[in-house]
């Protein structure tokens with residue numbers, strides 16, 4: 001159906017998807033992937049809205065599954081006067097982790113954020129002003145805080161790599177029974193050894209008494225909010241592409257970084273390397289387009 005001269009502009013995630021990549025290469029179409037478009041600071045502006053949604057949702061989902069009827073240990077995140085709040089551990093203080101922390105702090109939980117980036121920990125420390133502990137992430141710190149946690153949120157990302165397994169099955173076995181782990185990084189393979197992807201229909205399963213929530217597409221559960229958030233970020237590029245596709249891709253290096261496939265060539269190095277295609281730099285491939 002797709003053909004040369006057409007532009008496909010959406011999430012593609014081609015590196016782990018050889019079948020879709022082959023069909024897009026054969027189509028000759030120009031394919032711009034949301035997930036590799038960059039901004040002036042080197043961030044990923046079309047991924048951020050989904051991370052914001054998933055981060056905020058992770059605490060909502062975790063709080064719900066801490067309820068006894070959901071398999072949780074029957075703990076209220078905020079506690080009440082006379083009863084201590086729940087302990088929430090967030091591993092990874094990026095967009096997901098920050099949004100999770102703001103929800104957990106807002107709900108009155110006892111929050112710890114672990115990250116491996118000192119500059120990021122500094123930012124978070126300034127932001128939360130003592131309302132969340134910001135701690136350097138080591139195996140020892142993960143073990144210490146996971147063993148006392150009621151809710152653990154996995155929010156790490158190592159760019160271009162599968163998520164590291166930060167909670168081992170052995171550690172999960174030693175956690176409190178009825179604790180909840182929410183593996184937001186499940187779309188990158190998951191950061192807990194016991195994680196496997198679930199859906200909104202059946203979001204959780206239990207391993208060694210610990211409730212696992214591993215929904216691979218969390219924003220799908222709040223599709224209205226997620227769609228509006230995504231449109232806010234994608235629309236300006238869509239208008240630029242519609243008005244002048246060649247000009248937009250040539251002149252805007254951040255949009256050009258989104259070009260993954262063009263006229264039968266793979267123009268994104270990580271995808272070419274992952275799937276064994278020759279890599280053609282985007283500006284080279286686009287020259288043919290301009291002629």
Ligand SMILES: NC(=O)c1ccc[n+]([C@@H]2O[C@H](COP(=O)([O-])OP(=O)(O)OC[C@H]3O[C@@H](n4cnc5c(N)ncnc54)[C@H](O)[C@@H]3O)[C@@H](O)[C@H]2O)c1
Nearest residue numbers: 050051054092094095096115116137156157185216217218
């Ligand atoms: N399941 C879903 O629906 C859904 C939705 C959005 C995002 N995600 C996923 O959530 C994850 C996080 O996304 P993000 O946008 O917050 O990424 P991000 O790049 O903004 O943040 C990731 C953070 O993880 C930290 N980190 C890396 N290794 C670590 C380690 N060993 N210990 C502690 N911290 C470590 C990094 O320093 C960084 O601050 C990604 O895997 C993303 O794909 C999933």
